[in-house]
Amino acid sequence: MKSAIVSSPHLAPVNRVDRIMLQVLLALVPGVLAMTWYFGWGLLINIALAATFAVLAEAGVMLARGRSPFAAIGDLSALVTAVLFAISVPPTLPWWLTLLGMLFAIVLVKQLYGGMGYNPFNPAMAAYVFLLVSYPVAMTTWLAPGVLAEHGLSFMESLGLILQGTLPPGLDWDAVTAATPLDEMRGKLDEGWSIEEIRQSPLWGQFGGRGWEWIAGWFLLGGLYLLWRRIITWHIPVAMLLGLLICAGVAWTLDPSRHPLPTFHLFSGAAILGAFFIATDPVTACTTKKGQLIFGAGIGAIVFVIRAWGGYPDAVAFAVLLMNIAAPTIDYYTQPRAFGHGGGRQAR
Amino acid sequence: MERAVSLDSSLGTGARSIPSGRRLWRFHGGVHVPDEKSLSNAEPVTSAPLPKRLIIPLQQHIGAQARPLVRIGERVLKGQMIAEPNGYISAPVHASSSGILVAIEPHPVAHASGLSALCALIETDGEDAWAELPEPLVHYAQLDPTLVRERIRWAGVVGMGGASFPTSVKLNPGTDRQIQTLVINGAECEPYITCDDRLMRERAAHVLEGVRVMDHLLGVSQVLIGIEDNKPEAIESMRDALAETDMPGYTEIVPIPTLYPSGGEKQLIRILTGREVPSSGIPAHIGIVCQNVGTAAAVADAVLEGRPLISRIITLTGRAIAAPQNLDARVGTPAGELIAHCGGYRESARRLICGGPMMGFELRHPQAPITKATNCLLALTRAESPDPGPTLACIRCGRCAEACPAKLLPQQMYWYARAKDLDRIQDYHLFDCIECGCCAQVCPSRIPLVQYYRYAKTEIWAREQERRKADQARARHEAKRVRLERQEQERQARLRRQKAALDAKPADGKAGKQALIEAARRRAAAKKAAAGRSGAQSADRP
Numbered sequence A: 001m002k003s004a005i006v007s008s009p010h011l012a013p014v015n016r017v018d019r020i021m022l023q024v025l026l027a028l029v030p031g032v033l034a035m036t037w038y039f040g041w042g043l044l045i046n047i048a049l050a051a052t053f054a055v056l057a058e059a060g061v062m063l064a065r066g067r068s069p070f071a072a073i074g075d076l077s078a079l080v081t082a083v084l085f086a087i088s089v090p091p092t093l094p095w096w097l098t099l100l101g102m103l104f105a106i107v108l109v110k111q112l113y114g115g116m117g118y119n120p121f122n123p124a125m126a127a128y129v130f131l132l133v134s135y136p137v138a139m140t141t142w143l144a145p146g147v148l149a150e151h152g153l154s155f156m157e158s159l160g161l162i163l164q165g166t167l168p169p170g171l172d173w174d175a176v177t178a179a180t181p182l183d184e185m186r187g188k189l190d191e192g193w194s195i196e197e198i199r200q201s202p203l204w205g206q207f208g209g210r211g212w213e214w215i216a217g218w219f220l221l222g223g224l225y226l227l228w229r230r231i232i233t234w235h236i237p238v239a240m241l242l243g244l245l246i247c248a249g250v251a252w253t254l255d256p257s258r259h260p261l262p263t264f265h266l267f268s269g270a271a272i273l274g275a276f277f278i279a280t281d282p283v284t285a286c287t288t289k290k291g292q293l294i295f296g297a298g299i300g301a302i303v304f305v306i307r308a309w310g311g312y313p314d315a316v317a318f319a320v321l322l323m324n325i326a327a328p329t330i331d332y333y334t335q336p337r338a339f340g341h342g343g344g345r346q347a348r
Numbered sequence B: 001m002e003r004a005v006s007l008d009s010s011l012g013t014g015a016r017s018i019p020s021g022r023r024l025w026r027f028h029g030g031v032h033v034p035d036e037k038s039l040s041n042a043e044p045v046t047s048a049p050l051p052k053r054l055i056i057p058l059q060q061h062i063g064a065q066a067r068p069l070v071r072i073g074e075r076v077l078k079g080q081m082i083a084e085p086n087g088y089i090s091a092p093v094h095a096s097s098s099g100i101l102v103a104i105e106p107h108p109v110a111h112a113s114g115l116s117a118l119c120a121l122i123e124t125d126g127e128d129a130w131a132e133l134p135e136p137l138v139h140y141a142q143l144d145p146t147l148v149r150e151r152i153r154w155a156g157v158v159g160m161g162g163a164s165f166p167t168s169v170k171l172n173p174g175t176d177r178q179i180q181t182l183v184i185n186g187a188e189c190e191p192y193i194t195c196d197d198r199l200m201r202e203r204a205a206h207v208l209e210g211v212r213v214m215d216h217l218l219g220v221s222q223v224l225i226g227i228e229d230n231k232p233e234a235i236e237s238m239r240d241a242l243a244e245t246d247m248p249g250y251t252e253i254v255p256i257p258t259l260y261p262s263g264g265e266k267q268l269i270r271i272l273t274g275r276e277v278p279s280s281g282i283p284a285h286i287g288i289v290c291q292n293v294g295t296a297a298a299v300a301d302a303v304l305e306g307r308p309l310i311s312r313i314i315t316l317t318g319r320a321i322a323a324p325q326n327l328d329a330r331v332g333t334p335a336g337e338l339i340a341h342c343g344g345y346r347e348s349a350r351r352l353i354c355g356g357p358m359m360g361f362e363l364r365h366p367q368a369p370i371t372k373a374t375n376c377l378l379a380l381t382r383a384e385s386p387d388p389g390p391t392l393a394c395i396r397c398g399r400c401a402e403a404c405p406a407k408l409l410p411q412q413m414y415w416y417a418r419a420k421d422l423d424r425i426q427d428y429h430l431f432d433c434i435e436c437g438c439c440a441q442v443c444p445s446r447i448p449l450v451q452y453y454r455y456a457k458t459e460i461w462a463r464e465q466e467r468r469k470a471d472q473a474r475a476r477h478e479a480k481r482v483r484l485e486r487q488e489q490e491r492q493a494r495l496r497r498q499k500a501a502l503d504a505k506p507a508d509g510k511a512g513k514q515a516l517i518e519a520a521r522r523r524a525a526a527k528k529a530a531a532g533r534s535g536a537q538s539a540d541r542p
C-alpha cells in the first residue's frame, strides 16, 4: 500500500521508531560512561568503529537492494546494534573483528532476513556469539578495571592496540588484562577453590566483580529510564532477573561453597545490560505479556545454567539467542483472552 | 509523546472512585489523545440555513434500503414520509423540508467507500411547510408498547452515535430476553466532536424524556448515563435536569474518565457495569441495551411531539474551518453548504473527514449530503493531520496490543493480513476488532493497521459470498446431473422393456407386432388420461 493513507485514524501518530531508538541510545549513556571510566578509551573507540561499520553496511545493503539508504539508517536501529555490540566485546578488540561482527550482524542476521523487523535473532548478540566461537581468545581478553590495573591505557595507546594490535613499549598483556569476575569464578571453582577463598581475590567487589558492579548499576539506571519513558515494559527485565536470581538462589542455598551469592550473578557480566537492553529488543522478543514473562524467565534460567555448568563463563548472548528461537511459539500459545471471549463479569 | 498510551489502563479490572461513588471498571488499553473539544463547544447550537436542494439518501441506516413512496415531480411537505421501510430491519426516510421531488437517482453520499447511492433530490420551495403530523403520544405510559415502538419506527429514528441501527428494533429485544439495564451513551469520546455535549447542555430535559420513553419500552430496573469527565457542563446540566424528573430513583448520571474509546458500546458497558458483551453477541444477550443521547432526543421528538427524524446536531470543526460550531442541520444538506455557512475554510483543508479523527472517513465529495448518522464534519489542517511519512516495518514493539481495547494482537493480525492468510487472521479474532484506530495511533512504524483489517474483513466477506455462490452453483449442478442421470436411466429401462417385449415373441412375427402396436396404443391412452388428470388438478389450484 502507498504512503497516502486514507484510512482512519487521521491524527499525527504519537510514536516513532527513530525516537524510540534514540531513547534507547540515551539510556545507554550512563553505563557507557561508567564502562569508559573503568576500562578506558577502547570502549569509545569501539563504539565509533562499530557505528561506522554498521551504518556503512546498512547503507550498502539498501543500495544493493535498490532502496534509499536514508530511511533504514534514519530509524537508528543499526546504531543501537552497534553500541550494544561494542559494549559486549572487550575494549581492546582488534578493529577487523569489529568489522566482521558488524557485517555479520547487519548483512547476515538482519538484512538477509528482510531487514528491520523481520530478523528472528538479535543481531548484536548473534555477532557476539559468532566471534566468540570463532575467535575465543580475542573475545575473552579483557582489560583489568581501572581500579585494579597497574597501568591504564591512554587514548593513543588504546587506538594503537585496536588498530595495530600493539601494546605500548614496556608493557605486556599481563600488566593490562585481568580475568573477568565470571571467568575468575569459573576457573577457580573448576580448580576446586571454595567461594570463600575466591572472595579474597581483589577482583571481588561488594556483591559482584569490582568495577563491574558499578557498571551494572549505571546500566540499571538507564533501564529504569526506559521503563519510566515507557519505551519498554517491566515484564522481560523483571522476569529475566527474577529467573536468574531464583535459580542462583536455589543453587546457593543448596551448596553455598560451590555457588556464589545470587547478587554476584546480577552484578557481574551482562545480566543487567541484557535484561534491560538486549532481551527487550522488541523485534526478537515475545510480544504478548504472558509470553514476555516466559521469555524473560527462560533467559534468566538459561544464563544461570550456562554460567554454572556450561562451557562459557557468560551466557547472556547464548540465552537470548536460544529464547529468540522459541519466541514465536511462545507468542502463539500465550495469546491474551480477547474482549468478549469468556472471563470478565459475564455470568450474573 | 510515548506517554500518550495509558499503560496503567491495561490492568483490566481496577476500580476507580469518582464523585458519583459508583464503582467503575476499566477496559484494556485505549489512548489519550488531545480532545480538541474547546474548538467548537463554546457557542450554542444554531440552525443551518435551508438549502436550495436537499439530497436525501434512501439508505441512512443498517438494513434494507427504504422503498420510495413518492413520484418524481410531486410536491412533498416537510416531515412527509418519502420512502418506507423495506422489511423489519429498515427505516423510513422523510422530507426535511417542503418542495418538489425532482429526481430519485444515484448521488455521491457520505460513505467510506466513496460510492454513490440512491437519493431523493428535493428542490426546496422555501416555505418549509409541514405535512400533517401524527398525534403526540404524551401518555405513552398508558399505551401498548407496540404502539409506541411503531411510532418510533414511523419517525425513522436510528442510532445517532454512528452505527445507525434502527432504534425501534433495538428497543424490541423480544419477550424471552429480560433487559435489566439501559445504558445511555453520552461519552462522546472521539476528539473534536461536541454535538452530544451541546445537546446535553442545552436540551438535557428533552434527552431525559426520551430516556424515559425507552425505559418504559424496555422495563429496565436501572438507567446509567455515562458521560466523559471532560464535559463537566453537560454532566451538571444533565444532573440538574434529572433532579426535576421522577427518574432519580433508578437513573444515574455517571461521569467516566476521559479515555478513547470509552464511548464504544462494548467499552462503555464494561466501564459502567463491569460486564463484557460476548464476542459476536449483542448487549441484549447480557440484559443491556445501549442508546446514544442523540437517539434519546430523537425518540422524544417522535413520541412526545410526533415529529420524524429530519434534522440533527452536527459539529463542524477542525482548524481549517473558519468558525467551528455546532449546527442544527436538515438531513440531506450538502456538506459543502454547511462549511460555507461556517465561513468556509480558513486555510486549505488537508482532509475533510466525516465523523471523528479516530474512526471517521475521508469525504471525497464535498457535496455529499449529511445523514441521520453524520455527527461531525472535520476539516483538518496539514499541521493537525500531517502526512505520516513512509510506513516502516513492524518492529513487534507491542504498543498496538497495549492500546487495543478489544485485547487483540494487532501486530499478528497485520502480519496475517499482509500474508493474505485469511484463516489464521480469524484465529486472532479479526472480527472482534472495532476499528477504533488505537493501534494505528500508537504504532511507531506508522503502519495504517486499520486499513489492513478493513481490507481483510472485506476479503473474508467476499470469499464467503463466493463460497456460498459456489455452493449454490454446485448444488444446482448436482441436481441437474442427478436429474439427467435419472432420465437417462428411465430411457434405458424403457428401451430394455421394449427390447424384452420384442424378444419375448421372436417367432410369432405378426402377432408380436400386433401385440406391440396394441401395447403402444394402451400406453398412449394411459398417458393421455394422466395428462388430463394433472391438467384438471392444476386448474383446481387457485
Ligand code: SF4
Residues within 6 Å of the ligand: B393, B394, B395, B396, B397, B398, B399, B400, B401, B410, B411, B414, B439, B442, B443, B444, B445, B446, B447, B449
Ligand atoms: S504494528 Fe506497530 S505498534 Fe504494533 S508491534 Fe508493530 S510496530 Fe509496534
Ligand code: SF4
Residues within 6 Å of the ligand: B400, B403, B404, B405, B406, B407, B408, B410, B432, B433, B434, B435, B436, B437, B438, B439, B440, B449, B450, B453
Ligand atoms: S482498531 Fe481493532 S485492532 Fe486496532 S486497537 Fe482498535 S480494536 Fe484493536
